[in-house]
Amino acid sequence: MSSVLILADFIGGKNTKTTAELATAAAHIGDVTAVVLAPVGQGAAYAAALVQAPISNVLVVESDSFLTHGVAAAADVLTQIIAAKNPAAVLIASHAFGKEVAGRVAVKSNSGIITDAVDVAADITATQLVFGGSTTVHSKISHGTPIITVRPNSITADLKSVSPTIETLSFDIADNAKKSTVTSSQPPVQGGRPELTEADIVVSGGRGTNGDFSAVEAFADSLGAAVGASRAATDAGWYPHSHQVGQTGKTVSPQLYVACGISGAIQHRAGMQTSKAILVINKDPEAPIFEIADFGVIGDLFAVLPKATEGVNARKS
Numbered sequence: 001m002s003s004v005l006i007l008a009d010f011i012g013g014k015n016t017k018t019t020a021e022l023a024t025a026a027a028h029i030g031d032v033t034a035v036v037l038a039p040v041g042q043g044a045a046y047a048a049a050l051v052q053a054p055i056s057n058v059l060v061v062e063s064d065s066f067l068t069h070g071v072a073a074a075a076d077v078l079t080q081i082i083a084a085k086n087p088a089a090v091l092i093a094s095h096a097f098g099k100e101v102a103g104r105v106a107v108k109s110n111s112g113i114i115t116d117a118v119d120v121a122a123d124i125t126a127t128q129l130v131f132g133g134s135t136t137v138h139s140k141i142s143h144g145t146p147i148i149t150v151r152p153n154s155i156t157a158d159l160k161s162v163s164p165t166i167e168t169l170s171f172d173i174a175d176n177a178k179k180s181t182v183t184s185s186q187p188p189v190q191g192g193r194p195e196l197t198e199a200d201i202v203v204s205g206g207r208g209t210n211g212d213f214s215a216v217e218a219f220a221d222s223l224g225a226a227v228g229a230s231r232a233a234t235d236a237g238w239y240p241h242s243h244q245v246g247q248t249g250k251t252v253s254p255q256l257y258v259a260c261g262i263s264g265a266i267q268h269r270a271g272m273q274t275s276k277a278i279l280v281i282n283k284d285p286e287a288p289i290f291e292i293a294d295f296g297v298i299g300d301l302f303a304v305l306p307k308a309t310e311g312v313n314a315r316k317s
């Protein structure tokens, strides 16, 4: 059986559920080996976190360069592992860090790359949704080792318990990969809400909030959801740009996306159209976002959201 590498997705030292999604996609192709890039002394703890996904082997590489030289060090080591292991494919999370690592690895290993896949078949055909989700594309890499980035939340993770074999490797990191240094970094302020791209439910507000996100936030909190925003809202300074959903913001694919006071411009849809269910709250029945809604409420969000929040909270107690 061919071996497939995944780059285990650790953010701030914590394994994300995207690792299990990558492993689930990779298991369609072959035996899954997770590559763990950890700071010195933390490889064992990182590897121990990978016990709930279809992973057969874990390759641990420890280096503090992953902290100081970020993507360049990660790409350098991953390229060396590909040369040593000759995998059938490499799957990486499709976020900013993952896509930059993937791009560098593809160049270094003279391989083809596909980004933002939402599925990968057993024959390594990747599925992408393009043009704001309106067109489905199937593609295959014909040169080198297929490097594919997979969108978080696109694949239902197989959370089976495993006891993978663990191998520790060491590599010299090339001087070329040390030409820029991270001088400081600060984890994002989460405020108790889940990370936008990983959340099962996202409640987003747009221009219709008129700058008051309190009803959106209260509804999100009643559901344990992340809060998103349209670009109209982030450009107006009503919500941080880090929460923007869309073509020039983040791509989300939650189980439920709630769009409040958002018209549904193509650039917004591009970032949320693959959500499993879409609920729209908008006072204009002609708003284009209703075209992609599974459920719709025509009404004022300031009237609808507090009632919905009350209803959810009442059911919880």
Ligand SMILES: Cc1cc2nc3c(=O)[nH]c(=O)nc-3n(C[C@H](O)[C@H](O)[C@H](O)COP(=O)(O)OP(=O)(O)OC[C@H]3O[C@@H](n4cnc5c(N)ncnc54)[C@H](O)[C@@H]3O)c2cc1C
Pocket: 205, 206, 207, 208, 209, 229, 230, 231, 232, 233, 244, 245, 246, 247, 248, 249, 250, 260, 261, 262, 263, 264, 265, 266, 267, 268, 271, 281, 282, 283, 284, 287, 299, 300, 301, 302
């Ligand atoms: C290159 C480029 C990239 C872009 N990238 C993005 C992106 O990443 N993400 C993004 O979102 N946009 C992006 N845009 C902007 C996009 O084109 C739209 O302008 C933007 O999405 C509109 O935001 P909105 O839906 O909040 O506002 P509007 O289009 O103004 O819609 C507001 C909606 O709120 C409704 N409403 C008003 N009051 C209420 C109320 N009290 N209760 C209920 N409903 C109410 C209205 O009926 C209306 O439908 C981009 C544009 C360009 C050109």
